[in-house]
Amino acid sequence: MIYVTTDGSVKVEAGFIRAEDKAAAVQANILQPSRHATTEAAPKSPISDTLRGDLDRIGTGARQNAMLDDPKLALHLLTFQLCGKMGYDRAYGVRTDDVPNVPTTETGYVMDRRLTVSDTDDRSPFNRDYAAEFAKFRKRGDAKIMDLLNRYLVAHLTSSSPDLGAMIDKLTSKRTRDTFTPTAENFFGRVNGAYLNDLWSDLLGLAADHPTVTMFEKLKKGEKAAKLESLFADPATRTALGLSEDQTCRINTWLPEGMA
Template identity: 50%
Template sequence: MYGATEAHVYRRLALANPPNPVIDALRNGEISLSNAAAFSISDDEKLTLEILENVRGQGESDHRIKKMLKPDAVKDSDRRAVFVGLDAYRAAGGRTGSDLFAEEVLIDDPAILDALFGKKLEDAAATLQAEGWKWAEAIGDSYIGWYQIEEMKLSRIYAEGGTLSNDQSEDYDTLSEQAEQDVLNDEGHAQLAALQAILDGSFTEDQKAHAGVLVYIDTHGAVQVEAGLVKGTDKKAAIDAGVLEKSNHVGSTGTKSPISQKLAMDLGRIATGARQDAILGDPDLLLALFAFQLSGKSGYTSAFGLRKDDVPNVPSTAMSGYTLDERLTKPTPSAKYGSDMARVFRAYKAKGPEFIMDEIIRHLASLLTVDTDLAEVIDKAVETNIRDNFTPNAENFFGRVGGPYLIQQWRDLLDLKKDHPTVTTFAKLKKSEKADKMAVLFGDGEAQETQGLTEAQIARIAAWVPEGMA
């Protein structure tokens, strides 16, 4: 139990002073040492005895016992608790308990913690707004990715970066290497942070007057800020003031989209292919859409590209990292010139109703090219998941976007601060090296395990798609 001897556990139990029946159940072999330790978190004797009776001889897990004893308790390692601080929580009347074996404090009043967390986060946002930003919004999430910024229809402007002298550049490289090797002392970290601040630059007063910040608390309980964000209602004024560049990219909310027109076209084809692939599993929906369009009830909304020879679903990267059901990619041989079409049709029809229906489903799926309003309905019905068909790699995506974009995605996916050594080291790589490292992140499970990725990081990577595809 926790690497401790039985005698040690008994001594700790004595400190916790559990009801005698818990000790008796342990001595009689009705609960394990770790079960007995789990009971140490409760000071409610009545509840403790009720739970004890439920778990005697059942081989219940320690986690389950703790949840039954304190279903709403929060550990002191929770990001909210770290941010608020135990002293502030207790001063507000919050109660705490402790797990003598896990060496952790348990917070028994999460409602008080949530109220303090929200108030302190709002205060942090107000402090930032007082620094000159037009607006500051507190976000309760532990992570803000590009997709959230897209959903909020925010445009991004960037701080005006500084330049390091030759001596400073040498110092920066040396300190970064030491930080990566985890041999940098506090003074060195401070020097590295100061140099990084020069590189990161700062926002001008004009920029702040037209933009704002999102403030959130990360998984470690630290304040994080996404700065330089322009709301849609402020976009025209920001462009007129020269702090935001007008974008010609359709649907873009950034100052300049990192996605080229050709890449955007390829990504659109991939999204079309993924939707076509998914709808193959729902022939009834395909037929209903077909009838809907043929009936004229769809108006000017088209579900199928019946007025075109084909609906492109293969990107120019020759299917690298992208796979489709072969029914969407196998060609249909054309009739030879001069063929007896009546004979060809009779032979085709003779293959039977099942073949005919399969052909209808296959070709209808390959012609699917829905407008935006229908796309959402279809995607929900067939559970379209672009990542089932598409895995970003250096060839099909990462090698085709700029370095700053790759740095931002590296940081977002791994949930790292911008001055983290892993980020600064990545930033110094050549563009091709950045693309290769990003591709490795999206490799198979064995590659991710070798890199020591956390479950949260793997989940973000598994769900990620380039902007505009989701």
């Protein structure tokens, strides 16, 4: 082969063999046989891609049709997927979005362990025998699997509808203060001093010029936050203030605006 390089000089390269001459060159020991496996073009399938798509849908429909008669199996399989046993694979076309339920600081926040401790494993998601693992999973029994299903469904509970959310809260008798106690770290230290002054006065039901309120207003913000935390969490503080039943009830049920 004769060619011109980038600097304008002419070069001649010998030894190139045309594709149609390769077989003869190999036979004459001029060229070494290729070490790469030869790939032969697969015969074209008589089934078009569109037809294959329809056949796949028919197979999926047949599987769904059969599953309708075994709701227990359907729920077991859903649980198997939801609790992360399938890695990157899935049994259902169901997407689960992350529903954050843990604040940036967990001080004063206590959730049911079932909502915070995962049942997933850290094994590789690749090359797994999911059929065998699912068979083993089902041996846990209906009660344990239904508990898992409830746990993982509830962990994804969220509602963008205020009406539906309120209905669910009423049906479940939701009490936010069962899981949340305001502290200096998780709330009081994150609002301004004027807000803390008003909150102290409102919780105790005292006028703005009451000595207990005016003394509180003179404190530094960090001291105010600590004093309010003590009011919510320390029985000794409540006793020292001689709180009435109404004041105690107001403190025990108080939530920041926008919460219920």
